[in-house]
Amino acid sequence: AQSVTQLGSHVSVSEGALVLLRCNYSSSVPPYLFWYVQYPNQGLQLLLKYTTGATLVKGINGFEAEFKKSETSFHLTKPSAHMSDAAEYFCAVTWGLYGGSQGNLIFGKGTKLSVKP
């Protein structure tokens, strides 16, 4: 079955440090890939997405992610963490109408990011 794995349910970094949140998917068919962020008591907000073209994708708030087909990965990074980045981050994939899936988003279990002063 197609799945998404986020390594680490909790990640803690110091303010100014590199943020790296890992996401891997299982499929032989390249998917469309998304990262969403959820701040406390709020809904999900799209950070960035990969559909086609350049494999390095830049999103909002200084985040970026790189699609690596050979590694079936789409890790999220930010060079310098801010206190305001503390939230839960979800990786999601969909294979649209042509990838054998039903086009629904399949989510990872989420990674809660804490930022220490």
Next chain:
Amino acid sequence: GAGVSQSPSNKVTEKGKDVELRCDPISGHTALYWYRQSLGQGLEFLIYFQGNSAPDKSGLPSDRFSAERTGGSVSTLTIQRTQQEDSAVYLCASSPVRGAGGNTIYFGEGSWLTVV
């Protein structure tokens, strides 16, 4: 409206009662999704609507759950005879087209359901 609107934002109900959760998608979006977010369980797909096609109900956890979408716009998720394990955040989302081409799926703020 500007975004996906859900109501109520919070609902506390007694075990065994029925509840209805409402979703108003972004104007013009033909695809509508319901997801459930439980503590420690991540996001779970429940049901999907696309235009006039039959809904994809493959994610509904039991026959106590049902949903409808009237006029291709507003959707209602109904949970009958609620159980404590139904306590969760129910998220509605919409997109212009079902998943194809990686269209962005936009989420509402969610309806927080607590069954006591």
